[in-house]
Amino acid sequence: MKDVRDFISKEDEARVVEAITKAESETSGEIRVHIEAKCAGKDPMKRAIDIFNDIKMYETRERNGVLIYIAYESRVLAIIGDKGINEVVEPDFWDSEKETLKLYLQGGKPADGLCEILDMIGKKLSKFFPHQSDDVDELSNEISYGK
Ligand code: CA
Numbered sequence: 001m002k003d004v005r006d007f008i009s010k011e012d013e014a015r016v017v018e019a020i021t022k023a024e025s026e027t028s029g030e031i032r033v034h035i036e037a038k039c040a041g042k043d044p045m046k047r048a049i050d051i052f053n054d055i056k057m058y059e060t061r062e063r064n065g066v067l068i069y070i071a072y073e074s075r076v077l078a079i080i081g082d083k084g085i086n087e088v089v090e091p092d093f094w095d096s097e098k099e100t101l102k103l104y105l106q107g108g109k110p111a112d113g114l115c116e117i118l119d120m121i122g123k124k125l126s127k128f129f130p131h132q133s134d135d136v137d138e139l140s141n142e143i144s145y146g147k
């Protein structure tokens with residue numbers, strides 16, 4: 001693969017963005033997806049936290065941003081939430097989403113996996129952070145790419 005943007009086709013990318021928009025119609029939480037080839041450092045969680053800060057995902061009123069991180073060549077992923085979420089959920093909150101996405105990635109279907117877990121995340125977050133009538137799209141729904 002020459003370019004990280006080739007990991008997901010344009011059609012699939014549009015589906016993922018739509019799934020983010022749909023998930024965010026159920027919750028005030030803000031979800032982003034970041035894709036890169038190699039995970040810098042050994043720990044995908046630490047890398048995800050760096051990216052979260054780099055792309056300023058803390059800029060939400062309720063501190064309820066969620067980042068789905070994939071490094072496809074390193075074959076690792078992470079899902080992290082901002083402190084507003086971590087204060088109200090268990091540490092294993094994202095385990096089922098991680099497991100589901102992992103299986104889809106192993107099966108070569110990243111977009112299907114992302115769409116499925118985005119639906120799960122939207123529903124799960126809505127219990128803690130219901131969608132507000134005056135909702136603002138605080139963070140872009142576009143996929144963010146590394147190198
Ligand atoms: Ca929003």
Ligand code: CA
Nearest residue numbers: 137139140141
């Ligand atoms: Ca958004």
